[in-house]
Amino acid sequence: MPHSHTAASNRMAHCCIGIPLILLYLPASAFTVKIKNVYFIDEVKGVNLTVPKESGGTRWVWEWTPHHGRSGRVQIAQVKLGDADYSWNWTSEINCSHFEAGAHGNMFIKPVFENAGLFTFRQIKPNGKVLAKFEVYAFKFFPFFWDPVKVGTDVTRVCTISRVKESMKVQWKHNEEPTRATQFNFNTTTTFLMIQNVQELSAGQYSCSLQTNQTVLYSVYNTIRLETAAQPTHYTLYRESANQSKVQLYCNMRTSYSTVEWSWKSQGSDSAARRIASATRNQPAEISPSTHFTGRVARMDGVSRQSFALHIAPVTFQDAGIFFCDADSREYMSITLITLEVSVEPSGGLTVGEEVSLTCTVSEVYESFRLAWLKDYGRTMLISKQETLTPSGTVRSLTLVIPSVQTHHRKWACAVFQGNIPRAFLPLRLEAKERHISVGFLGSVVCAGLFFLISVAALVFLMRRKCTRAQTCLRKEQTSISTAEKNNGNKTSDLHIYDNVENIYENC
Structure with missing residues (x-):
């Protein structure tokens, strides 16, 4: 027992001695440094990256992998510890005006959106090791x-x-x-x-x-925040033509009104505007029964004597036009309504593998904008196709063809962009079903396949039998030809021999 205990103790001591030796030869990269997340707002306030003060080193380097992806990892600066202070040597690969040197190797990042990225503070002398990592995220409002x-x-x-x-x-x-x-x-x-x-x-x-x-x-x-002072104005609204869509028309006036009314004129029409609804002070609103809005328009509750608001739902494609609010017989404001609608061809149920066309149409183009089809990739939406529409152009729709629709082609959206800002967003969900083969059809396919295999097998059998007879005839004929050549002094030509072979196959 003592002997066994001594041997075990020796092995334990040997292992304990080996552990620091292993650690001694491990590369510096084996000791990972936890990444610290840092955030700043574009144009508001920058961030200071603070590194360990005591590292035992004399030279370091700041490295940066930008979030914008236009370049890989670049070196920002080398930092050297002199007799009394730190010296910085900025590289030419970056805009050094976006960064400032701090005490003890710390670095200040100015609040510029493009400065975001992964920053690494690495010691390069006397030995190489990573001392700090920072993931700097930039936020921007527009x-x-x-x-x-x-x-x-x-x-x-x-x-x-x-x-x-x-x-x-x-x-x-x-x-x-x-x-x-x-x-x-x-x-x-x-x-x-x-x-x-x-x-x-x-x-x-x-x-x-x-x-x-x-x-x-x-x-x-x-x-x-809302504007406190009401004033005459004009603005444009975009709405989709769908069962769940709605539009609200607000008319806010500086003073109380005696009479007020909403009227509407269709796009491109030269006729006078048609009254939708009107109200007189202290009297209930009247909805005009002579327009196509009948049954879909109502006065909104909770309004004062200085406002008159309507609610229209659902919105149809034909609702596009200009709405006017007249207070005491004077035009106070107007609203342009542009409607969108989408169509899918084929319009019935979709089947996986078939071609599908998605078309998005706008009612009118008063100002230049981009009409786009977006595809949903789960975490984000990307533009699949887009086209710029102008008031002078004749195009008011955009069609996207999906050559072979699949089950993952479900979520799409039609959007109107002015610059990079969306003004309208109309989602569309496609449901494509897998192809199902009926039992009767499957049985017909199986029977046809068996009939084809049996026919091929019979044809192969007949051909092999025919070829066997042909070879027998050919051997007999070649024997006759050899005998004839001997008798005629070998005067028969190759052409005659091949002619005889072809005739043999014809006769068999």
Whole structure:
């Protein structure tokens, strides 16, 4: 027993001595450094990257892999410890005005969106090892300043983050609660928020949050405020022609009115506007029964004597046109409504593998914009096809052909972009079913296949039998030819021999 104990102790001591030797020969890269996430807002406030003060080194390097993807890893600067202070040598590969040297090798990053990326602080003397890593994320709002907005208008806000990993998602919230407004991700890093018919309930704080699972990593806030002074105005709204679509028409006046009315004129029409609804002070509103809006229009509740608002639902493609609000026989404001509709061919049920055409049509083009088809890739939507439409052009639709529709070709959207800002977003969901072969059809296919195989087998058998007889005839004829050649002094030509062979096959 003591002997065994001694042997075990020796082995233990040998292993313990070996552990530091193994650690001694491990490369510096084996000791990974945890990445620290840092965030800043474009044009607002930069960030300071703080590195370990005591590293025992004398020379270091700052490296950067930008989020924008236009270049790979680049060296920003080399930092050297002298007798009294640190010296910085900036490289020519970067814009050094975007970065500032700090104490003890620290670096300050200015609030420029393109500066986002992965930053590495690496010691290169006396030995090479990574001391710190920072993932710097940049947030950007568009527009940067949110001006007060008019009641009834549509508003689009844009939140762009320099990088969004697969484990992350971006979400807009209104006063810390999920918003009912339309939001969708575009090109992975950009998320749009589209609010239709802004009203008092729409005002407040909006946050764009980067989160993983249910944890918010960072949020950026801004506020939507309403214009306090009502004034005559004109604006344009886009609406889809669908069962769930709606449009609200707000007419807010500076003073109380005696009479007010809403009227409508179709696009391109030279005829006078037709009255939709009217109201007289202290009297209930009257809805005109002589327009195609009958049954779909109603006065909105909760309005004052200085406002007259209508609710139209659902919106049809023929509703496109100009709406006028006249107060006391004077035009106070107007709203242009442009409608969109989508169609799918074939219009019936879709089957996997067949060709499908998606067409998006707008009612009118008053100003230049891009009409686009977007495909949903799960985490983001990307443009599949787009075309610029102009008032002077004749094109008002865009068709996208899917040569062979599959089950993953389900979510699409038609969108109107002015510049890079979406003004309209019309989602479309396709349902393509797998092909199902009926039992009767399958039985017919099996029977036809068996008949074909039996026919081929019979044909092969007959051909082999025919060839066997032909070979027997050929051997007999060759024997006769050899005998004739001997008798005739070998005077028969090759041509005659081949003629005889062909005749043998014909006669067999």
